Amino acid sequence: MGTSKRLDRAIKKLYIAFYNGTLHPECSKSCAVGNILDNKDSWKHLSDSHGSLQLNYVGLVNQNLGRKFNGYSPVELLQIESExxxxxxxxxxxxxSNRKPKNPTDKEVLFQGLSKAIALLCALDGVENVMDYSRLFQSQNKTQPYAIAEVMEV
Structure with missing residues (x-):
């Protein structure tokens, strides 16, 4: 399955942040989009609230000018962070006042967030979700659908 350069870079950055312990949902430099954008927080000026899907004036101007940030439009960035x-x-x-996890840096919490973000990243590029492991367990005629070598390729 071929993926775009922007998708490859985004997933690599998120993977590194997850395993290095530098992913934090409440910090605009260390959240999903912050990591995709090289730990910069300038993206937070595209919206008035962290997690909002609504572009503000600055966001609308950048969107209407066709501006891309590491390959992603302002609307796409807000969608990624929201997911x-x-x-x-x-x-x-x-x-x-809104509900939040007790421990936002818990690996399970972050993994659930990354799973949703990566699913959206894949959807934005029109490719199958690279985190979907369900095909490993699909079986027709009780035969193994994929050779172990295919599954384990990195």
């Missing part, structure tokens, strides 16, 4: 935060268990937008 990540919802997957982590947040009620959006982020604020003091």
């Amino acid at each position: 990540f935060l919802e997957g982590c268990g947040y009620v959006l937008p982020l604020n003091a």
Whole structure:
């Protein structure tokens, strides 16, 4: 399955952040989009609230000009962050009164968020979800659908 350069780069950055412990949903430099954008937080000026899907004036101008940030439009960035935060268990937008996970940096919490974000990243590029392992367990005529070598390729 071929993937775009932007998807490959985004997944690699998220993977590294997850395993290095530098992924944090509440920090705009260390969240999903912050990591995709090289740990910069300038993207937060595209919306008035962290986790919102609504572009503000700055976001609309950038969107209408066709601006891309590491290959992603402002709308796509807000969608990615929203999926990540919802997957982590947040009620959006982020604020003091909305529900959030007890431990936002728990590996299970972050994995759930990454799973949703990566599913969206794949959908944005029109490719199968690279995190979908269900095909490993599909079987026709009780035969193994994929050779172990195919599954284990990195």
